Amino acid sequence: MGTEEETTTLFQSVSPLPSPLNSRSSASSSLSSTEIDLQNHQHQDKDDDDDDDDDGDPGPCFLVVGNYCHDVLFRDGVVVGEGLGGAASFVSNVFNSLFASSSHLFHSCYVSKVGTDFAYTHTLPGRHPPLVSPTAATTLFHGHFPSLASADLADRVLKRVHSCDPILPSDLPSSKFRFGLAVGVGGEIPPLTLARLLDLCALVFVDAQSLIRTFDPSDGTVGLIPLKDSEFSSLVSRIGFLKVSAEEAPFLDIDEARKWCCVILTQGKDGCSLFWKDGHSQVLPFPTVQIDPTGAGDSFLGAFVAGLAMGLGVQESALLGNFFGSLTVGQIGIPKFDQQMMQKIKQELERNATSNDGLCGRNDAPKFQKSLMHEELRAFLLEVARLQNTDGATY
Numbered sequence: 131m132g133t134e135e136e137t138t139t140l141f142q143s144v145s146p147l148p149s150p151l152n153s154r155s156s157a158s159s160s161l162s163s164t165e166i167d168l169q170n171h172q173h174q175d176k177d178d179d180d181d182d183d184d185d186g187d188p189g190p191c192f193l194v195v196g197n198y199c200h201d202v203l204f205r206d207g208v209v210v211g212e213g214l215g216g217a218a219s220f221v222s223n224v225f226n227s228l229f230a231s232s233s234h235l236f237h238s239c240y241v242s243k244v245g246t247d248f249a250y251t252h253t254l255p256g257r258h259p260p261l262v263s264p265t266a267a268t269t270l271f272h273g274h275f276p277s278l279a280s281a282d283l284a285d286r287v288l289k290r291v292h293s294c295d296p297i298l299p300s301d302l303p304s305s306k307f308r309f310g311l312a313v314g315v316g317g318e319i320p321p322l323t324l325a326r327l328l329d330l331c332a333l334v335f336v337d338a339q340s341l342i343r344t345f346d347p348s349d350g351t352v353g354l355i356p357l358k359d360s361e362f363s364s365l366v367s368r369i370g371f372l373k374v375s376a377e378e379a380p381f382l383d384i385d386e387a388r389k390w391c392c393v394i395l396t397q398g399k400d401g402c403s404l405f406w407k408d409g410h411s412q413v414l415p416f417p418t419v420q421i422d423p424t425g426a427g428d429s430f431l432g433a434f435v436a437g438l439a440m441g442l443g444v445q446e447s448a449l450l451g452n453f454f455g456s457l458t459v460g461q462i463g464i465p466k467f468d469q470q471m472m473q474k475i476k477q478e479l480e481r482n483a484t485s486n487d488g489l490c491g492r493n494d495a496p497k498f499q500k501s502l503m504h505e506e507l508r509a510f511l512l513e514v515a516r517l518q519n520t521d522g523a524t525y
Contacts, residue, residue, distance in 0.1 A: 192238040194218050195327055196313035197294055198260050199269040206277050211462040214250040215271060217313035217337060217428040218242050219464055222258055224432030224454055227467045228476060241301055243294045244268040263295045269316045273424060290316050290350040299326035307331045309435055314340035321361045328368045335435055338374040342381050357382035366390050373431050396427050401452050406498055413448040418456035430455040440479050443497040446504055453511045471514055478510050
């Protein structure tokens with residue numbers, strides 16, 4: 131269950147970056163076992179990474195890492211919905227709506243673990259089969275919400291009832307990818323797995339919930355810890371984009387994180403804010419009627435990455451993310467997007483993209499400058515949404 135200007139040299143991660151651990155103190159006695167493992171991982175993979183750099187080809191487009199889940203939603207103690215959940219399922223839903231299944235340019239690979247009780251193998255968006263654990267049940271979340279009249283994401287109580295096995299570095303494919311997404315929801319991505327994802331991908335997007343969530347040992351209630359106190363803090367300098375919700379923002383130092391990566395702060399009805407090393411921008415929201423906020427941030431991230439891959443700038447990609455987030459909150463569970471609407475959006479994105487390859491090109495870097503077509507794209511998306519509402523579509 132999910133949460134919700136110039137071209138800069140900030141993203142030298144399109145080439146492998148040195149590990150931030152290399153600049154740490156040599157006093158190994160002060161290192162945790164996880165930090166020592168990360169150091170060893172860095173040394174073991176150095177030669178392989180150097181060899182991989184020689185061919186210059188980042189490989190397939192998307193590598194998405196995070197477990198599928200079973201979500202049960204309660205409103206005032208009454209079950210109002212249940213079904214497939216997990217951030218990876220929302221991301222997959224967006225990718226499959228925007229990219230043709232036959233497109234090799236935008237090929238996606240998903241690494242997710244479930245139990246033998248998983249009931250959605252044949253209904254997964256895009257038919258992305260998970261790894262099946264013979265000993266652990268599928269991750270199960272219960273989301274408790276107040277009545278619609280007072281609904282607010284901050285009032286949600288989220289509980290992890292049980293969790294599937296973690297995703298290990300050895301579970302990831304060995305090939306290189308252009309984009310990596312770390313979208314764990316239940317603590318299933320350990321630091322070494324994130325480090326391996328960073329090794330494999332030219333540009334990595336991380337949802338903060340993958341890094342700072344905690345789970346009460348007695349009842350599974352989800353909590354948060356400061357990023358600086360997590361086992362992932364030493365990896366932040368290798369991340370390209372870090373998405374954080376308004377609820378999670380107090381648990382990381384945005385001014386510090388923006389020195390290393392672009393921080394995307396999603397703000398619900400207020401849209402989102404972008405913070406990077408040399409600037410800041412607010413991207414406006416789209417009007418919507420909220421029914422279920424679950425997965426809005428996941429859909430946002432999927433659309434944001436898709437926009438970059440199709441050649442949009444960072445601010446235009448955030449605009450697209452806001453749009454898909456607004457569509458998601460209007461439905462319970464994985465949203466169903468109108469296919470005619472998706473076709474219009476794809477045609478518009480292709481028309482406005484800076485290149486056919488977008489950031490799937492080898493030497494492109496994210497562009498933070500607001501493009502001349504920003505307002506035009508926003509007006510188009512508003513009109514598409516208005517027409518769909520007129521036609522009686524619900525989202």
